[in-house]
Amino acid sequence: MTVPSDAVADELRGLIARMSPKNVKSVSAGERLVEDLGYDSLTLIELAVAIEDRFDLPAISEEEAMRIRTVGDLERFIANPHGSAVNGA
Amino acid sequence: MVHSQTESATSGPPASAAVVTSDEDLGGWLESLAQLVSTPAEFREETIDRRTALDMLRCSEAVIDALVENGLPCSGAAGEERFDRWDLFNVALYSRSRRSIPELSALVVARAAAEKPPTWVERREVRLTLSLQCTRPDGCADHPEWLVRPPQPERFDGSITPWRASTPLEAATVVGTIVHARTAFELAATVVTCGAARSIRSAPVRTLFWEIVHGMRFQVLPHALAIQTDRIARHGAVDCTAVARLLGARCEDAGLETRVEKGLLLTMLGIDNHAWLEVKDDDGQWKPIDCSLAMISLGSAIPNPAFAQFCLGSQFNRVLPFACPLEEPIIEHTCGAVRRAVDVRVSISGLHSN
Numbered sequence: 001m002t003v004p005s006d007a008v009a010d011e012l013r014g015l016i017a018r019m020s021p022k023n024v025k026s027v028s029a030g031e032r033l034v035e036d037l038g039y040d041s042l043t044l045i046e047l048a049v050a051i052e053d054r055f056d057l058p059a060i061s062e063e064e065a066m067r068i069r070t071v072g073d074l075e076r077f078i079a080n081p082h083g084s085a086v087n088g089a
Numbered sequence: 090m091v092h093s094q095t096e097s098a099t100s101g102p103p104a105s106a107a108v109v110t111s112d113e114d115l116g117g118w119l120e121s122l123a124q125l126v127s128t129p130a131e132f133r134e135e136t137i138d139r140r141t142a143l144d145m146l147r148c149s150e151a152v153i154d155a156l157v158e159n160g161l162p163c164s165g166a167a168g169e170e171r172f173d174r175w176d177l178f179n180v181a182l183y184s185r186s187r188r189s190i191p192e193l194s195a196l197v198v199a200r201a202a203a204e205k206p207p208t209w210v211e212r213r214e215v216r217l218t219l220s221l222q223c224t225r226p227d228g229c230a231d232h233p234e235w236l237v238r239p240p241q242p243e244r245f246d247g248s249i250t251p252w253r254a255s256t257p258l259e260a261a262t263v264v265g266t267i268v269h270a271r272t273a274f275e276l277a278a279t280v281v282t283c284g285a286a287r288s289i290r291s292a293p294v295r296t297l298f299w300e301i302v303h304g305m306r307f308q309v310l311p312h313a314l315a316i317q318t319d320r321i322a323r324h325g326a327v328d329c330t331a332v333a334r335l336l337g338a339r340c341e342d343a344g345l346e347t348r349v350e351k352g353l354l355l356t357m358l359g360i361d362n363h364a365w366l367e368v369k370d371d372d373g374q375w376k377p378i379d380c381s382l383a384m385i386s387l388g389s390a391i392p393n394p395a396f397a398q399f400c401l402g403s404q405f406n407r408v409l410p411f412a413c414p415l416e417e418p419i420i421e422h423t424c425g426a427v428r429r430a431v432d433v434r435v436s437i438s439g440l441h442s443n
Contacts, residue, residue: 041357041358041359041437042190042193042358044357045193045196045197045357045358046187046188046193049187049193049196053187059200059203059204059391061200061204061208062197062200062201062204062208062357063208065357066357066438
């Protein structure tokens with residue numbers, strides 16, 4: 001499994017926490033974006049745009065976005081944007 | 090993409106989500122304002138207060154102040170302004186803020202258009218859930234009636250499972266017929282949509298399509314304006330309904346048969362009401378022509394000319410046709426003998442494509 005560097009992971013987690021509708025201070029890999037962190041479809045799109053801008057990534061496709069459920073899924077995605085984002089997929 | 094007066098597809102975050110803007114952010118807003126084709130006086134609805142505007146635009150008070158100072162039409166005293174909903178939506182649409190609800194709605198369409206062509210036609214299966222609620226503050230008045238027009242996915246080679254409705258309703262009585270219920274309820278179904286790549290043979294239609302796509306500006310419009318084709322030609326801005334009717338009128342002048350169709354655009358953000366033109370081409374086949382989606386793609390930060398070409402004759406797999414008269418909403422609710430706005434919450438999940 002490909003993982004991002006600690007610095008990248010920290011920056012990503014900070015971004016996810018800051019943009020979370022629940023205004024959380026920190027997030028962990030296992031937390032779910034929707035159920036645990038309060039993201040909805042609109043804020044998920046906003047997060048995707050912010051991540052693409054910050055990490056200079058190509059646009060996250062609709063299908064990829066729908067498969068990303070957790071903070072860890074996002075970490076794996078930015079470490080390997082052309083591979084699978086989801087464990088076991 | 091249409092914002093109907095009786096259906097609301099998305100809801101915004103609280104105003105507390107507004108952020109402090111930078112000078113660079115402000116530049117995008119003011120540039121958008123300078124290009125705005127404002128809603129004509131007789132169609133204006135200056136009913137949106139500052140807080141609602143902040144929700145829609147997801148910007149700071151400073152942006153609203155700057156827009157007002159630079160000529161955004163409004164009524165009311167400073168700090169208590171009332172804005173036209175269409176103007177606000179259209180300023181936000183081209184603001185380059187990357188945060189406003191209109192801009193994000195267009196962005197999801199532009200991103201789908203920027204993907205590889207096979208993704209426009211592949212079979213897609215989604216679980217669609219519609220949560221419907223009357224927006225009357227005290228709940229439904231007397232004699233509540235609901236009508237959900239029936240979807241027609243088979244028209245685009247798709248399918249749909251029987252709707253399941255939350256109790257106490259039976260879905261079979263809700264979709265396509267008037268149902269009497271003083272309650273909020275949910276409808277859910279699994280929808281399969283398919284696209285198909287086709288081209289238009291008729292040279293006049295191709296010419297008219299590109300003239301409109303390159304010559305008009307995409308904005309959302311009040312429905313009463315969108316259906317006045319002569320007025321729209323002078324107005325210079327079109328939404329999906331207006332541009333379908335405008336192109337239809339010009340194609341008919343050229344001797345072709347046309348019809349305007351209606352449905353929903355299924356996106357990552359939920360649903361948008363949508364309309365497009367269908368033309369009987371020189372080969373005798375009826376084919377869709379979707380100027381508005383072409384304009385959204387070409388007007389975005391990630392324009393895709395190949396997608397615009399695709400919109401000339403092809404069917405897009407994000408479109409779900411409905412059997413619905415153009416003048417009527419897909420979801421209709423009346424209570425107290427008054428047609429009411431419906432709060433439509435949408436959930437789309439479980440995307441499978443192949």
